[in-house]
Amino acid sequence: MPRSSHITLAAITAGLLLTATPATAQVSPDIMNLLIIASQKDNGAHLDMVMDMAIAAKPDAEQDIRALVANLRQKMPAVEETPVVAEQAVEGKTIVVKEHTPEQADSAPAPEAVTTTPGFFSLAGWDGEVELNILHSTGNTRQQSFGLGGKLERESGKFHHTISSYFNLNKNSGVKDKQNWGTSYKLDYSFGEKIYVTSFAGYENDQFGAFRERITTSLGLGYPFIEKDDYSWKLEGGPSILFTKEENGDSYDSSFNGFASSIFKWTINERSNLNNTTSFYFGNKTVIESKSALKVKINGALSSKFSYEIRYDQDAPVDREKTDTVARVGLLYDF
Incomplete structure (x- = not known):
């Protein structure tokens, strides 16, 4: 299920700057921006790959980059456990079809369609x-x-x-x-x-x-x-x-x-x-x-x-x- 749109990139960036350790503060803003983006895209599925690229580009900052990634992982939103049958983007909106648990199958109504619009900073779109x-x-x-x-x-x-x-x-x-x-x-x-x-x-x-x-x-x-x-x-x-x-x-x-x-x-x-x-x-x-x-x-x-x-x-x-x-x-x- 898509992340909540209220988790914004701006809030994460501000939080990092306010709580940054001396190590994370040494990471250049361009690399910090890429790592923040990777942490919010697809629930961080590409974060390790982007981290490895950042380390290859700036090997002297490896310790600082890893510290920043660890900080980012703590701030990543938790993945909800609600089962999902399908998810489709239509005209900038995400259509999510939910399925019911086996215990609810007999009495459950027809699958419910829920329409959500990804927030600008959710990176879902x-x-x-x-x-x-x-x-x-x-x-x-x-x-x-x-x-x-x-x-x-x-x-x-x-x-x-x-x-x-x-x-x-x-x-x-x-x-x-x-x-x-x-x-x-x-x-x-x-x-x-x-x-x-x-x-x-x-x-x-x-x-x-x-x-x-x-x-x-x-x-x-x-x-x-x-x-x-x-x-x-x-x-x-x-x-x-x-x-x-x-x-x-x-x-x-x-x-x-x-x-x-x-x-x-x-x-x-x-x-x-x-x-x-x-x-x-x-x-x-x-x-x-x-x-x-x-x-x-x-x-x-x-x-x-x-x-x-x-x-x-x-x-x-x-x-x-x-x-x-x-x-x-x-x-x-x-x-």
């Missing part, structure tokens, strides 16, 4: 994925690279929600030369056959990139120019505000801009798909971001993923490169 990238080389060049990412999506009537989180770390000969992480939330609302309102809020932390911290917010309109069974292409645009911190200890510098985005998705066949999202911020700052990914199913919920990202920041400080690129090969788990 969400689809998600977790991605892991690992690189380890020895010899003349010693390199270690870890990447962990996650995404949740949900259709709820006219609303479409997308929550994303990522963490990347790279060391060359034991010297850290890359570390960044971020999290974001995108909400689309359709108010017509085609046009929809889109909003976005995201936070990024990059210790070796063109900036140290950046908060991105935007609000605009979107239009699906192409909608086919195999591929689609959407365009979005509107005003945006970027809050950027160039150096640690600096205050945020706000920048009012316009933005335009292109979102392309192509289902190549039953086992593979390709997508690209390109965003262009123009005005007081000029920033271009392009992310391409090819996903190939291996079996069941497991897929391989090849991705390539380009970020151009025209206003990067003189001692840093304006363009950053990241190529990744990893495993993707859908849940």
Whole structure:
């Protein structure tokens, strides 16, 4: 039976922050977010798998991650014992058909249909994925690279929600030369056959990139120019505000801009798909971001993923490169 919708992700997050031990407080927010999501999805069925991925990405934090998972397990809702014959999602609602115990069978009325709507934070109506990238080389060049990412999506009537989180770390000969992480939330609302309102809020932390911290917010309109069974292409645009911190200890510098985005998705066949999202911020700052990914199913919920990202920041400080690129090969788990 689905979990009670009053057990919300926000409450769990707040509880963790209030009761966190020094160990759990050391887990980065992006990994904490993924573990919280895993603990609430399907009664924590994927929590061990996500924990193992998090440890692989940040082996130095294994003790802290395990302490956080133990804390999460204590806060997970108990599973009710009521037998269930069937459970089916229809138009954002869950239809649960209950069966009676053998003692009640003779006098029991016909099976009762109970309709419940999963709460926003119950995660019962969400689809998600977790991605892991690992690189380890020895010899003349010693390199270690870890990447962990996650995404949740949900259709709820006219609303479409997308929550994303990522963490990347790279060391060359034991010297850290890359570390960044971020999290974001995108909400689309359709108010017509085609046009929809889109909003976005995201936070990024990059210790070796063109900036140290950046908060991105935007609000605009979107239009699906192409909608086919195999591929689609959407365009979005509107005003945006970027809050950027160039150096640690600096205050945020706000920048009012316009933005335009292109979102392309192509289902190549039953086992593979390709997508690209390109965003262009123009005005007081000029920033271009392009992310391409090819996903190939291996079996069941497991897929391989090849991705390539380009970020151009025209206003990067003189001692840093304006363009950053990241190529990744990893495993993707859908849940």
